[in-house]
Every structure is written in C-alpha cells, then in structure tokens.
Amino acid sequence: LQVFETSEQASLAVAARIARLVFEKKEKGEKAILGFATGATPIPVYRELVRLHQEENLSFKHVVTFNLDEYYPMQPAADQSYVAFMRRHLFDHVDILEENIHIPDGTAQYVHRFCIEYEEQISTYGGLDIQLLGIGRTGHIGFNEPGSAPNSGTRLVTLDDLTRRDASAYFGGKENVPQKAITMGIGTIFKAKEIILMAWGANKADIVKQAVESDVSTEVPASYLQLSNHAEFVLDREASSLL
Ligand code: GLP
Numbered sequence: 001l002q003v004f005e006t007s008e009q010a011s012l013a014v015a016a017r018i019a020r021l022v023f024e025k026k027e028k029g030e031k032a033i034l035g036f037a038t039g040a041t042p043i044p045v046y047r048e049l050v051r052l053h054q055e056e057n058l059s060f061k062h063v064v065t066f067n068l069d070e071y072y073p074m075q076p077a078a079d080q081s082y083v084a085f086m087r088r089h090l091f092d093h094v095d096i097l098e099e100n101i102h103i104p105d106g107t108a109q110y111v112h113r114f115c116i117e118y119e120e121q122i123s124t125y126g127g128l129d130i131q132l133l134g135i136g137r138t139g140h141i142g143f144n145e146p147g148s149a150p151n152s153g154t155r156l157v158t159l160d161d162l163t164r165r166d167a168s169a170y171f172g173g174k175e176n177v178p179q180k181a182i183t184m185g186i187g188t189i190f191k192a193k194e195i196i197l198m199a200w201g202a203n204k205a206d207i208v209k210q211a212v213e214s215d216v217s218t219e220v221p222a223s224y225l226q227l228s229n230h231a232e233f234v235l236d237r238e239a240s241s242l243l
Helices: 007-027 043-056 082-089 111-124 161-171 186-190 202-213 221-227
Strands: 002-004 032-036 063-067 069-072 130-133 155-158 180-183 194-199 231-236
Touching: 002 007, 007 032, 007 043, 007 130, 007 194, 007 231, 043 082, 063 082, 063 111, 069 082, 111 155, 111 180, 186 221, 194 202, 194 221, 202 221, 202 231, 221 231
Parallel strands: 002 231, 032 063, 032 130, 130 194, 194 231
Antiparallel strands: 069 180, 155 180
C-alpha cells in the first residue's frame, strides 16, 4: 500500500514506473506489455505519459497494450467506447503502433471465441508486465462485479446496477448504459507481473477499506488482490482516510 498526499503526485509516480519499464525493456530489445484501465482514475497517469512522450523522448513504438474491458455492445467510434477514451487520453498523442493496441471488441459476434483469443494474445506476448486498475464502487476491478470467480478469464459479464448508475452521466441516463461488458477476468489480472490499483478521493474511501481490510470475498472482487504478492494499492490521502 502506498499513500500519496494528492492524486497528482500518485499519478506522476505511477507514470514514472511505467516509463522506466518501457525504457528498460527497450534497452534489452524487448517490448513492454501494458494492461490499461479506463475511468477517471488513470487519466492523470495518461496525461503524464503524453508529457513524457512529448518532452522526454518516451517512445511507445515498443509498447503493446491490452485494455481491461469494453461495454457490450459498443461501437468503437461511439463517444462512450473505451476505444474512444484511450484515443482521447493517450493513443492519439503518442507514437504507439496501431497493431499493438488491443481493446475488447464491443462488436464481436462470437463473444466467447473473441474472449478466448484475447487471453491467447496476452499469453503470446508472455503476459502483462504491469496491469493498471481502478476500482468501482461495487468493488469491481475491470468489470469483474461481485460474484466473479478468482480464476475467471476474459468473458461477457452483466453490469451491476450501481455500476450502470455511476456510468449514467457519460450516457445521458442509466437506461442508455449497456447492460453488459467484456472484461478480463480476475484470473487474467492475477497473471500480470505487477498489479497497481489506484483510487482517489473520499468517495472511494469506503470501498478501498473493504478491499484492503475485509475478508477476501467475491462480494468485493478487489479484495482478491490481498492474495497476490505482486499487487499494490496506490492511494491519495482521501481514499486512504478510513484505513
Ligand atoms: C469503470 C471501469 C473500471 C474503473 C471504474 C471506476 O467501471 N470499467 O475499470 O475502475 O469504472 O471508474 P472511475 O475511475 O471513473 O472511478
């Protein structure tokens, strides 16, 4: 657990770790395999990565990314898609190669097959070096809602009512939020070499407390991270205030 005074300081530290990994891998002639998350939480991390690209020569040419999740159904071109989110906040501003970007396909017709292939693609690259996570107020990581199994893989899931309510502002009403999503599983996330869950602000303090201090339980999927020896919570002061 690491607590920073502000979310900005925490985000700079996380971005610096990612940049270091990318530089180190490049020196070895290897690619950095990064698991990315969406939501408001990682935005300052992406902002800093863009700055490092523009001002400090950080190149994404040897970076391969896999995003955690996507709504289903969802057109990639739609404003609310996680494809659009990643373009807006990161991919359009750096030199990443299109073929190295992977985001679950919200238009996949054969979803089950798509999910198996997504897992296989991650494995082909030798697994994720770093997986970034936010946390939803249901305790979800990715879109692994309460009830998710610890060994779950990438799959189609049904979103919790609270998750849809929290997303309603982006969709102009809860009724417009898709009922389903494709998400990496808890098992997929666990295979990453480093897992960094970030949370900012007082409205995350309660779920952070449950994730960190309550018994490990499917009721709070993020609590599974207690069982990992390579997972960290990176918090700002407010999100840590109930610990
Ligand atoms: C969505 C995403 C999650 C994210 C969560 C929290 O549900 N699928 O990956 O962690 O929102 O979002 P925010 O960071 O905006 O609080």
